[in-house]
Amino acid sequence: MEPASDKIYDTLKRHWGFTEFRPVQEEIIRSVLEGRDTLALMPTGGGKSLTYQVPTLARPGLCIVVTPLIALMKDQVDRLRARRIAAVAIHSGLSPRQIDIALDNCVYGDVKFLYVAPERLATEAFRLRVVRMNVSLLAVDEAHCISQWGYDFRPSYLRIAELREKLPGVPVLALTASATKPVADDIMRHLKFAEPHILRSSFARPNLSYSVRRTDDKNGQLLRLVHNVPGSGIVYTRTREGTEQTADFLRQEGVPAAAYHGGLGHAERALRQEEWLSGKVRVMVATNAFGMGIDKPDVRFVVHYAMCDSLESYYQEAGRAGRDGARAYALLLVASDDSDRIARRFEQEFPPLEKVKEIYESVCSYLQVGVGDGGE
Numbered sequence: 548m549e550p551a552s553d554k555i556y557d558t559l560k561r562h563w564g565f566t567e568f569r570p571v572q573e574e575i576i577r578s579v580l581e582g583r584d585t586l587a588l589m590p591t592g593g594g595k596s597l598t599y600q601v602p603t604l605a606r607p608g609l610c611i612v613v614t615p616l617i618a619l620m621k622d623q624v625d626r627l628r629a630r631r632i633a634a635v636a637i638h639s640g641l642s643p644r645q646i647d648i649a650l651d652n653c654v655y656g657d658v659k660f661l662y663v664a665p666e667r668l669a670t671e672a673f674r675l676r677v678v679r680m681n682v683s684l685l686a687v688d689e690a691h692c693i694s695q696w697g698y699d700f701r702p703s704y705l706r707i708a709e710l711r712e713k714l715p716g717v718p719v720l721a722l723t724a725s726a727t728k729p730v731a732d733d734i735m736r737h738l739k740f741a742e743p744h745i746l747r748s749s750f751a752r753p754n755l756s757y758s759v760r761r762t763d764d765k766n767g768q769l770l771r772l773v774h775n776v777p778g779s780g781i782v783y784t785r786t787r788e789g790t791e792q793t794a795d796f797l798r799q800e801g802v803p804a805a806a807y808h809g810g811l812g813h814a815e816r817a818l819r820q821e822e823w824l825s826g827k828v829r830v831m832v833a834t835n836a837f838g839m840g841i842d843k844p845d846v847r848f849v850v851h852y853a854m855c856d857s858l859e860s861y862y863q864e865a866g867r868a869g870r871d872g873a874r875a876y877a878l879l880l881v882a883s884d885d886s887d888r889i890a891r892r893f894e895q896e897f898p899p900l901e902k903v904k905e906i907y908e909s910v911c912s913y914l915q916v917g918v919g920d921g922g923e
Contacts, residue, residue, distance in 0.1 A: 551556065571748040587721070587747075588726055613664075616664075617639070634662065637673070686721075693738065694734055695733065772848055781830070781849045803828050803830070809836050820874050847873075
């Protein structure tokens with residue numbers, strides 16, 4: 548039986564204290580409750596998590612949320628538990644014993660949300676338990692990771708189709724902030740949608756000011772912004788070394804700043820993230836490993852020291868500013884020699900077509916596959 552309109556509004560009011568949904572949120576929720584496979588394209592900060600949390604709380608059963616980020620899982624689980632909603636997360640940071648307990652709680656307990664990394668879907672422990680869970684919805688966050696055309700392809704996401712076979716009749720809600728038409732088609736195909744179904748929210752962010760400054764004194768421009776715009780911010784640099792240097796520079800200028808990158812230990816990253824979320828650190832200087840799925844509504848500025856690899860990545864990273872709807876600034880700093888540097892990097896990362904053809908032919912020859920055969 549589909550919950551009536553007042554049921555979803557009652558759920559929204561009871562757990563979040565809101566009386567209205569944002570544009571398209573209600574449409575997505577109704578689509579899910581009707582049992583339709585749905586691809587939801589919503590901007591960063593558009594309230595994606597409510598679109599699977601509300602329908603799950605409005606009826607019996609639990610929701611499995613597939614997400615690539617441990618930081619996001621922890622953040623979401625903490626937030627749900629703070630609202631007295633039972634939620635667990637399974638990721639590489641847990642011992643096998645802890646994972647077993649969490650999965651058993653999903654089978655026998657009152658857990659409403661199970662957050663899981665895509666890599667975990669293939670494990671024996673997960674496969675044996677999931678068929679015994681009362682699953683009402685499968686939510687796939689950062690769904691562009693499923694597409695080879697997306698800017699963050701993760702092969703482990705392709706296992707979600709296998710998971711669907713174990714959960715017949717359970718609808719899937721795929722969520723992303725950026726998907727071109729080929730990516731959207733790819734997502735729906737790989738997730739075995741019963742029929743194509745896309746719901747789009749407006750991507751306009753009227754409170755966010757985008758600007759590009761051409762300067763050879765990036766530190767000076769950064770300092771000007773930091774001194775003129777109150778509140779917390781993120782500064783994206785391309786290298787780990789760059790994050791440390793820029794954070795040092797800001798600290799020397801009296802700005803509480805920390806560096807965040809993949810070279811830090813897990814505990815150190817978690818500590819720095821916590822200090823930034825709590826406001827102890829004002830500016831986080833990071834590689835693009837930081838920020839995905841982190842929900843800090845009052846970020847007043849995002850500064851890019853270097854251009855991103857794609858417009859989608861830029862939109863997603865810049866969009867971490869101003870999620871509370873108040874005025875915020877996205878600033879891209881471009882030096883005179885940046886374009887040459889980017890062209891060189893592009894050439895290093897992507898070999899010329901002739902080289903690709905040569906490697907392809909060598910691989911086909913080694914595997915004794917006819918050139919042009921061996922699709923998939």
